[in-house]
Amino acid sequence: MSTSTSALVGTRWVELGLALFTAALGGVVMYGSASSGIGWDDAGPQAGYFPFYIGLLMSAASLTTVLITFLQWRRLSEAFVSREAFNRVLKVFVPIVLFVASMPLIGLYLASAGFIAWFMWRDRQRPQPYGWMTIVAVAGGAALASYLIFALWFKVPLDAGPLGDLAALARRMLK
Amino acid sequence: MTEFDSLMQGMSLIMTPGHIGLMVIGVLLGILVGVLPGLGAPNGVALLLPLTFTMSPVSAIILLSCMYWGALFGGSITSILFNIPGEPSSVATTFDGYPMARQGKAAEALTAAFTSALLGALVGVLLLTFLSSRIAAFAMEFSSPEFFAVYLLAFCTFIGMSKNPPLKTVVSMMIGFAMAAIGMDTVSGDLRLTFDQPWLLSGMSFEVAVIGLFGIGEILCTVEEGLVFRGEHVKITPMVILRTWKKMPRYWLTWLRSTLVGCWMGITPGGPTAASFMSYSLARRFSKNRENFGKGELEGVIAPETADHSAGTSALLPMLTLGIPGSATAAVMLGGLMIWGLHPGPTLFTEQHDFVWGLIASMYLGNVVSLIVVLATVPLFASILRIPFSIIAPIIIMVCAIGAYSVHNSMFDVGMMLVFGALGYLFKKLGYPIAPLVLAAVLGDKAEDAFRQSMLFSNGELGIFWSNPLVGGLTTAALLMLFWPLIARGIKALGNLKGARVQRAAP
Numbered sequence: 001m002s003t004s005t006s007a008l009v010g011t012r013w014v015e016l017g018l019a020l021f022t023a024a025l026g027g028v029v030m031y032g033s034a035s036s037g038i039g040w041d042d043a044g045p046q047a048g049y050f051p052f053y054i055g056l057l058m059s060a061a062s063l064t065t066v067l068i069t070f071l072q073w074r075r076l077s078e079a080f081v082s083r084e085a086f087n088r089v090l091k092v093f094v095p096i097v098l099f100v101a102s103m104p105l106i107g108l109y110l111a112s113a114g115f116i117a118w119f120m121w122r123d124r125q126r127p128q129p130y131g132w133m134t135i136v137a138v139a140g141g142a143a144l145a146s147y148l149i150f151a152l153w154f155k156v157p158l159d160a161g162p163l164g165d166l167a168a169l170a171r172r173m174l175k
Numbered sequence: 176m177t178e179f180d181s182l183m184q185g186m187s188l189i190m191t192p193g194h195i196g197l198m199v200i201g202v203l204l205g206i207l208v209g210v211l212p213g214l215g216a217p218n219g220v221a222l223l224l225p226l227t228f229t230m231s232p233v234s235a236i237i238l239l240s241c242m243y244w245g246a247l248f249g250g251s252i253t254s255i256l257f258n259i260p261g262e263p264s265s266v267a268t269t270f271d272g273y274p275m276a277r278q279g280k281a282a283e284a285l286t287a288a289f290t291s292a293l294l295g296a297l298v299g300v301l302l303l304t305f306l307s308s309r310i311a312a313f314a315m316e317f318s319s320p321e322f323f324a325v326y327l328l329a330f331c332t333f334i335g336m337s338k339n340p341p342l343k344t345v346v347s348m349m350i351g352f353a354m355a356a357i358g359m360d361t362v363s364g365d366l367r368l369t370f371d372q373p374w375l376l377s378g379m380s381f382e383v384a385v386i387g388l389f390g391i392g393e394i395l396c397t398v399e400e401g402l403v404f405r406g407e408h409v410k411i412t413p414m415v416i417l418r419t420w421k422k423m424p425r426y427w428l429t430w431l432r433s434t435l436v437g438c439w440m441g442i443t444p445g446g447p448t449a450a451s452f453m454s455y456s457l458a459r460r461f462s463k464n465r466e467n468f469g470k471g472e473l474e475g476v477i478a479p480e481t482a483d484h485s486a487g488t489s490a491l492l493p494m495l496t497l498g499i500p501g502s503a504t505a506a507v508m509l510g511g512l513m514i515w516g517l518h519p520g521p522t523l524f525t526e527q528h529d530f531v532w533g534l535i536a537s538m539y540l541g542n543v544v545s546l547i548v549v550l551a552t553v554p555l556f557a558s559i560l561r562i563p564f565s566i567i568a569p570i571i572i573m574v575c576a577i578g579a580y581s582v583h584n585s586m587f588d589v590g591m592m593l594v595f596g597a598l599g600y601l602f603k604k605l606g607y608p609i610a611p612l613v614l615a616a617v618l619g620d621k622a623e624d625a626f627r628q629s630m631l632f633s634n635g636e637l638g639i640f641w642s643n644p645l646v647g648g649l650t651t652a653a654l655l656m657l658f659w660p661l662i663a664r665g666i667k668a669l670g671n672l673k674g675a676r677v678q679r680a681a682p
């Protein structure tokens with residue numbers, strides 16, 4: 001997908017890429033359905049009977065989009081996103097990826113607090129940068145609030161601190 | 176039992192301090208997600224869903240539906256004060272709402288928006304009260320082919336009526352169907368599309384997709400546009416409210432027209448967004464102050480808001496009676512119903528009498544509670560939007576991540592949320608609609624069951640979908656809807672041809 005660093009990509013390339021991706025996805029669905037059987041047996045239609053046509057429709061519609069993209073090749077030449085705007089997107093998306101990647105390692109609470117703190121710390125170009133007290137208060141407060149609301153109030157256990165989490169992870173890996 | 180008796184029974188069920196408290200919480204949370212960028216009614220409901228598993232279904236649906244009403248109201252706050260629609264369905268409200276706010280008439284615009292929203296919603300609920308049992312009784316006669324034909328009609332309407340390119344709507348919808356198919360096949364019990372990957376065994380949950388597509392995708396789009404929240408200030412006083420209420424009766428015709436548009440679009444899967452746009456353009460066409468539209472005309476606020484809310488509430492009519500949601504949010508709620516172990520569809524009215532009438536009764540009360548709460552809290556929520564983006568954005572993302580995690584207590588789902596987030600960003604930029612994906616992901620299994628049952632009855636003959644007038648009519652209507660853009664173009668071309676001939680014959 002467009003997480004590559006080559007900014008200023010034309011709309012046609014993204015359009016083409018996404019359509020090819022969904023066409024391939026349709027192919028995967030068809031392949032998967034075919035292996036569960038797309039015909040009939042004693043009990044009626046087999047498990048892959050319905051999804052096969054889903055995959056077929058997905059691929060067919062995507063390939064037609066590919067065709068239309070080629071037909072409109074010139075008209076779709078405008079930039080998909082400007083370099084500057086895409087930088088802004090990456091500046092948010094990459095931290096989210098890191099945040100999500102760190103969650104299994106250090107637990108939801110630490111990861112969340114760190115994520116919020118980093119976001120606030122980075123925003124230094126504002127007229128009055130946040131003091132570290134504010135950062136700690138907001139980041140810690142948000143993590144604490146999510147503990148109170150989810151774990152205590154609604155009894156939805158969240159993957160907690162590093163130790164408990166590492167133990168759980170180790171147990172899951174041993175299994 | 177008449178509808179009125181049932182309604183009274185429902186009222187007595189929900190008139191407890193606990194339920195009214197849940198309503199207020201739901202409305203407040205709803206306004207919050209409606210106001211915040213990146214969070215909207217569909218993913219607000221999806222985020223809250225895991226928290227409702229321990230509640231009784233009646234309490235759970237009160238919480239979720241009130242969140243829906245709150246989000247619809249919240250969407251208008253940002254539209255009017257900040258020129259930023261919190262929900263796609265309140266885009267049309269910005270056209271005249273924001274100019275009014277710029278002229279210092281924000282309080283008037285907000286009061287008019289909320290009041291017409293309430294009136295629109297109440298008509299939707301009335302419709303639900305008096306039509307739903309009848310439709311459900313009628314649908315009791317349905318068997319699998321009829322049900323599949325109804326599903327087909329819903330999906331084809333999406334493709335034919337959407338303003339997005341039809342092929343892209345198809346692709347989005349098929350991704351939803353494919354998601355629904357992953358995991359255990361409900362008929363044979365076989366595993367399918369899992370490719371021997373353990374993380375695919377339990378299937379993919381639509382909640383994660385909703386949170387990613389609507390939440391993360393929306394945040395990325397917001398960041399790209401570099402939005403800055405610079406809003407108008409507002410203070411709502413009882414005097415302004417009364418003054419605006421005195422002005423409103425003169426717009427009764429606009430209100431009536433918008434309600435009709437809204438109810439129609441809500442019941443058919445046109446959805447609130449289409450309803451609000453349509454109602455706005457109709458109001459402009461028929462208004463005496465046509466040239467003032469877009470410059471701060473009160474009528475331009477009343478029309479889209481009324482239609483938006485009457486569509487939002489009447490979207491629950493097909494959801495409850497037929498099991499077909501009329502909007503993305505209704506689709507998520509339908510998914511919730513299934514998770515709570517209820518079977519949406521005509522049998523709900525006989526088997527879960529208390530649940531249905533509790534919900535309908537709560538819609539009357541919930542909308543009135545919403546109006547009171549929203550009028551009282553506008554300044555508070557407007558100030559939330561003035562919190563810097565660098566604080567509010569990471570908190571929203573954290574809430575999304577926790578929400579995705581809590582669906583199945585799985586980190587894998589959080590990763591999936593990210594994938595759906597990137598997909599949502601691309602989808603939005605390239606004009607792929609998201610709602611069909613959600614609808615298909617929720618309804619996929621049911622549609623497939625209906626289709627396979629029908630095929631079993633007929634031994635694989637598609638003719639069964641024309642085997643009696645009812646199912647034949649539904650299937651034909653579905654195909655008409657599917658090819659509507661082509662048909663409309665054909666009719667237009669014919670008209671032009673005729674016009675040309677008449678012109679040629681005239682001299």
